[in-house]
Amino acid sequence: MIPIIDLAAQYRELKTEMDAAIARVFESSQFVLGKETAALEEEFAAYCNVPHAIGVNSGTSALHLALLAAGVGPGHEVITVPFTFFATAATVGYVGATPVYVDIDPATFNMDVSQIEAAITEKTRAIMPVHLYGLPADMRPILDIARRHNLIVIEDVAQAVGAEYQGQPAGSIGDIGCFSFYPTKNLGAAGEGGMVTTSNPEYARTIRSLRSWGEERRYYAVLKGYNYRLQGIQAAILRVKLSRLDAWTKTRCALAAEYDRLLKNADVVCPSTLPGARHVYCLYTIRAAHRDALQRDLELAGIQTAVHYPTPIHLMPAYADERYKAGDFPAAEACAQTVLSLPLHAHMSYEQVAEVSDRVLQLAGKKSHETVLTGR
Ligand SMILES: Cc1ncc(COP(=O)(O)O)c(C=O)c1O
Structure with missing residues (x-):
């Protein structure tokens, strides 16, 4: 049998380092967030050439928090594609907004940028291109349209960690990038995981707070937040894999x-x-x-x-x-x-x-x- 993916082979290559990374987490007992997550965030931000990276517990949570930080809510519309994984459209629904679809270009499987302007209404708040299968969407025209209409661009980078568009890493091109570390992705955790990247310090602060109950300080919430924290073991494993x-x-x-x-x-x-x-x-x-x-x-x-x-x-x-x-x-x-x-x-x-x-x-x-x- 030739499998579509072979995660056991990946583990065999990295076994010594992975086992040591997991042991480190047990030694520190920092199982939720902790210093491994902080270190991964720093390394991932450098990898994507952005000032801020915030670890979360899935790509779905990353998209959800990105939409919240961008102020997308009830009555708003988000332009995206219908040819994607559920999460892209579902998270627009989580914040009470409506996904508005444009077709894809069958050659690239990504958003057909020539159809975006016709889909914009006074309710449109954001454009959410998906870099499907690992190929970046055509970001230049998407950014031009977004700037002209004052829209926020949220990149769904779940399938495209390491991809580039005109020399820029995917996830650093729009306003916010959302990554998934689902095990089958190019950078996969041993379970669920995700990351949000941004150059906007305000978005970063909000997302950091929302992923952990909206806490400003211990047990004091200033936002209605979520339990969307990345686990220390996942971060430690992802750090090993990021190096490869x-x-x-x-x-x-x-x-x-x-x-x-x-x-x-x-x-x-x-x-x-x-x-x-x-x-x-x-x-x-x-x-x-x-x-x-x-x-x-x-x-x-x-x-x-x-x-x-x-x-x-x-x-x-x-x-x-x-x-x-x-x-x-x-x-x-x-x-x-x-x-x-x-x-x-x-x-x-x-x-x-x-x-x-x-x-x-x-x-x-x-x-x-x-x-x-x-x-x-
Ligand atoms: C395009 C796309 N968006 C979002 C997600 C959601 O990521 P996760 O499964 O980590 O929640 C995925 C994951 O499969 C995906 O492929």
Whole structure:
């Protein structure tokens, strides 16, 4: 079986350091926040080239607190995409605001920036681009539009730690960046975790307070806050992994380039990147016309794949909204039918990439003139 990800291999590489890091936390007994979290925040802020990083207990909490700090609340609208993980849209709902969707560009799977201005109303407060699969959204036009309309930009960087856009780290480009350390992410905890980054000291102060009951000092709340604190053990583990992140990203990019090369003639569309962007391939996601059959056949051949994501948010019962119906976001809906994430992780071999590619070529066939899907 070729797994889509191999977290045990990652642990084997780091076992000595990870075990020592966990022991450090037991010795200090600082299980919640504590000095490991403070140290991770400092190292992560430096990594993202921002003055402030605040550790939280998930990417979802990061998005929730970012929206609160930005003053987004009932009656406001937030422009985002329907082709994403639930949390992007769900957290807009947590603060009582309404997500307003724009379609994606099927070549990059990210927000189609040409559709943003038409979605702006007097209620719009923020734009929340998602850097899906590890590729930054086209941030320059997003920032231009946001500045012109006085909107806050919250980057959903859950899948894109280490990515860059025109030389700037993802998470440092908009007003606030929100990261997830879910175990399958490029920088994954041994459980849940997240981080908020910002250059705005006011946002940083509010988020720091809100993540721990809105405390200004011990047992004295000035804001109605949450229990969204990062655990010391997670921070200690993340510090070890952060020291390897750039090396792992390099390997991911090299393996992705190998997939691109080997799948050039297969009847699938390989992921594109954006000029001036560094894609970090949290996922290597192709498009295939007969996706479900391909996925089934690959599974029979011992190759694990996944679909991120089979249903756009506006078509899920939980997030149904009378303003939206099937057909409203054709690119998102088409991608939901055709995307397939292939195995890719930093501990994978070139032989495994070759084996997966051979199977895809065999099962999807070669490109022909009748190919329906086109890359760009
Ligand atoms: C795009 C995106 N946003 C937000 C999240 C939420 O992060 P978490 O699972 O850490 O709460 C995820 C995690 O899967 C994600 O992929």
